[in-house]
Amino acid sequence: MNRLHQLKQTLPKNLEWNRCHKDIVEFVLADIGPTDGLLRWALEHFYQDISCGYLKIVKVEASSWHASWAKNTSHAAASSPLLVNLDGDVMMGPQAGVKLIRAFRHQRGQAISHLANGRGTYGCIAYPAEMFWGVGGYNQALHPMGGQDVDLLARLAIKFGVKILICDHKTKGAGWLKSLWPLGGRGVPRLHLDKKGLPRPSALRNSKVESVANIKGRRLRYGRMNRENLRTSEASIRSKRLNVNKGQAKGWAFIRVELPKELQSLEVENTLKEMKVLGKEMATLKDEMATLNDEMARPEEGMAKPKEETKELGEEEGLEPHVCHESHPSPCRDGSHDVSSHA
Numbered sequence: 001m002n003r004l005h006q007l008k009q010t011l012p013k014n015l016e017w018n019r020c021h022k023d024i025v026e027f028v029l030a031d032i033g034p035t036d037g038l039l040r041w042a043l044e045h046f047y048q049d050i051s052c053g054y055l056k057i058v059k060v061e062a063s064s065w066h067a068s069w070a071k072n073t074s075h076a077a078a079s080s081p082l083l084v085n086l087d088g089d090v091m092m093g094p095q096a097g098v099k100l101i102r103a104f105r106h107q108r109g110q111a112i113s114h115l116a117n118g119r120g121t122y123g124c125i126a127y128p129a130e131m132f133w134g135v136g137g138y139n140q141a142l143h144p145m146g147g148q149d150v151d152l153l154a155r156l157a158i159k160f161g162v163k164i165l166i167c168d169h170k171t172k173g174a175g176w177l178k179s180l181w182p183l184g185g186r187g188v189p190r191l192h193l194d195k196k197g198l199p200r201p202s203a204l205r206n207s208k209v210e211s212v213a214n215i216k217g218r219r220l221r222y223g224r225m226n227r228e229n230l231r232t233s234e235a236s237i238r239s240k241r242l243n244v245n246k247g248q249a250k251g252w253a254f255i256r257v258e259l260p261k262e263l264q265s266l267e268v269e270n271t272l273k274e275m276k277v278l279g280k281e282m283a284t285l286k287d288e289m290a291t292l293n294d295e296m297a298r299p300e301e302g303m304a305k306p307k308e309e310t311k312e313l314g315e316e317e318g319l320e321p322h323v324c325h326e327s328h329p330s331p332c333r334d335g336s337h338d339v340s341s342h343a
Contacts, residue, residue, distance in 0.1 A: 001033045001065045001214040003088040004041060006204055010091050011042075015049060018097045022054040025097035027086075030074040030254070032060045033214065039257065050259050057257035064216035068138035068148045073251030075129075075137060084126040085149070089204040092124075096199035100126050103165060103197050112156050113165040113198065120203025123149045131160055136244040137251070139233070144215045146226030151233035155242045163190040167198040 011029070018025045027049075031038045042050070042057055049055040058077045062069075075083050082104055086092065104111060104126070112131065115124035135155045138148050157164055171191075208222040220228075236242070 001062075001070070002036045004036045004038045006089045006206070007038065008041070009204060010089060012045070013091050014086070014096075015046065015055065017092065017094045019049075019054065021095065021098045022049075022052065024101065026054060026056060026078065026080055028056045028058065028074045028077045030058050030060060030070060030077070031257070032065070032070055032073075032252075033062050043257075043259070047259055050257075058254040059257055060252045060254045062252055064144070065212075065214035066140070066144040068140045068142055068144075069252055071148070071251075072137040072140065072245075073254055075132065076251045077254060077256065078129070081129050082126065083129050083132055085123055087120075087123050087203070089206050090121055090124060090201050091203070092201045093199045096201070099197060099199050103194065104128070106197075107163070107165070110160075111162050111165050111192070112153065112160075114153060114171055115167055115198060115201055116171045117168045117200045118202065120206055121201045124201050125149060125153060126165075127156055131156055131162075133250070135159055135242055136246065139236075139244040140248065140250075141244065142229045142232060143220065143225035144218075145212050145222055147229030147233060151229065151236075154233065154237060155244070157189055158237065159242045163192045165192050165194055165198060167193075167195055167200050169193055 007029075011027075015027065018027075029038075029042065031042075039057065039059065042055070046055050050057065056077060058073065060070075060073055071085055075085075082101060084092075084097075084100065100113065103113065109128050112128075113126040115126065116122045117124070135152070137152075139151055142148055142151065153164070156162070212218060212222050212225075236244070
């Protein structure tokens with residue numbers, strides 16, 4: 001919500017880094033709340049990515065920001081069996097999508113990944129879609145900001161008993177998760193460090209004040225919301241309530257943004273024009289090649305003809321050929337000189 005200034009820096013890079021794998025990777029962009037020009041900007045710059053399904057955009061009418069509701073909304077619009085939460089200020093790095101696919105294939109889908117790699121990347125989490133919806137997604141009962149990522153990680157790992165793939169041994173969530181494992185009955189979590197195979201995301205500088213700026217009617221600061229959300233999460237795990245959002249929609253209602261028909265028509269028209277020009281060029285080239293082949297097929301005939309014509313012309317007029325030498329040019333009959341070069 002109202003993050004166009006950040007998306008202008010991150011989205012082009014994320015799309016470019018993964019475009020070579022667009023047949024197996026997709027991006028879902030949620031345009032939430034009153035528009036700040038995001039939709040127009042995306043259509044102007046990425047209409048080809050939108051037309052082929054590489055970039056999907058959903059429009060949501062919401063008056064206030066809520067992290068869990070927003071993340072569930074974008075996940076609901078995705079079609080991939082592997083989901084990744086990607087905040088608008090985060091850059092995943094080159095070929096991040098295919099790296100995650102390979103890592104999860106190696107684990108046979110029995111893992112989740114916490115891709116925290118420094119400031120601003122704590123919310124980068126990857127998980128199979130079946131597991132994500134198996135716990136109800138992000139907890140929409142929490143405060144709008146704080147603790148929702150840790151809560152999801154804990155519920156996923158405890159319910160399914162899978163290892164957590166991490167790219168940085170300094171991942172801060174590990175210590176807090178270990179304190180929750182005995183509550184879930186699964187023991188200490190299994191953390192698997194993979195520095196080479198997993199992507200290492202980075203994030204733009206972003207303050208907590210900016211994070212909560214679009215929460216309407218906010219009475220709590222980020223720090224307090226985070227603490228209270230963690231207490232709520234711990235209480236849920238103690239009581240074995242790992243599935244959340246029961247009986248309610250997962251995320252906001254949304255409208256899928258399709259490529260405007262005028263842009264589609266323009267794209268098709270331009271493609272047809274290019275094909276027509278290319279067809280004419282190919283036809284011209286074909287004719288030139290045919291002519292060249294004919295000339296190469298009878299080289300002697302083509303060279304003998306001018307000599308015969310010259311001889312006949314001299315015989316008819318009774319003239320002898322006049323030769324001008326380059327070293328001693330002699331005047332021609334009309335007073336001019338032959339300045340042709342001789343081999």
